[in-house]
Amino acid sequence: MTKTKYSEKEKSKEDPKEEMSFLEHLEELRWHLIRAFLAIVLFAILAFINKDFIFDTVIFNPKTADFWTNRMFAKLAELTGTDSLRINTTELQLISIKMADNFMTHVMTSIIAGLIVSSPYVFYEVWRFISPALYEKERRHSGGAVIYMSFLFITGVLFGYYLIVPLSIHFLGSYSISSEVINQINMRSYIGTVTSISLASGVIFELPIFVYFLSKIGILTPDLMKSYRRHAYVALLLLSAIITPPDVFSQIMVCIPLVFLYEIGIIISRRVNKKAEENLESI
Incomplete structure (x- = not known):
C-alpha cells in the first residue's frame, strides 16, 4: 500500500464532525462559544460577589508599600544602598468623579477577572472545536495544548501583575510636570492600567x-x-x-x-x- 503523509486510518473514524456541513460546523462553534461565555459569566459573578478580595487584595494592592514586589525592591535598595530602587513608597490617591464610575468599574473588572480565571476552560472549548479537524497523529502530539496555553497565559498575567504593574504605577503615579499639579488619579484610569497590562502580558506570553x-x-x-x-x-x-x-x-x-x-x-x-x-x- 502506498504511504501518504497521513493515512486515512490515522483519522478518527468515530468523529461525526468529518461529515459535517459548513452550517453544522457553525452550529458546533456557536455551542462551544456559548459554553465558554457561560464559564466567563459564572466566574465574573463570583468575582462580583467577592468585591473586597478583587479590589482591596488584588487590584489596589500593587500601589501599596506592602505589596510583594514593592517589598522586594525595598530589600534590593537596602542591599545596594540605592534608594531610587524603592517604588510605591507614597500612597497613591484614587478618586471617582462620575456617579456611575464605581458600579461600571465593578462590572467591567468582574468580567475581566472572570475571563482570566476561566481561561483554561475557554482554551479547552477552543481546542475541542479545532481538534476534530486534526489527524490522529497530530492530536497525539498536541494533546497538551490546553495545558501549555493555560500555563503560558496565566504566567504572563502574573508576570505583568507582579512586575510591570508596580513599576508602571510607580512611574506614572509619581510623575509630575510641576509642583503646582497634584496627582489625583482617576480610579478607572488606574484599574484600566492594571487590567490592560496584565491581559496584554498574558497574550504576549x-x-x-x-x-x-x-x-x-x-x-x-x-x-x-x-x-x-x-x-x-x-x-x-x-x-x-x-x-x-x-x-x-x-x-x-x-x-x-x-x-x-x-x-x-x-x-x-x-x-x-x-x-x-x-x-x-x-x-
Missing part, C-alpha cells in the same frame, strides 16, 4: 503557541526566524515600550522574557519542521 501553529502551516521556519532575529528583537523592544511606562528599566525587564520566548519559538519551529520533513521522507 502565548508567543510560542503562535509560532507552533504558524510553523505547522508553513508560514514560519526556523531559518526565517533566525535571519530576522535582529528585526524581531527591535519589534519586541518596541512592544515592551508600548505596554510599559517610558523608562528604560521597565522596558528591559519586559523585553528579556520576550526575547527568551522568541528563542524558544525558534526551537519549537525547528522541531515542527523536522517532523514535517520526516513525514515527507516516509512517502
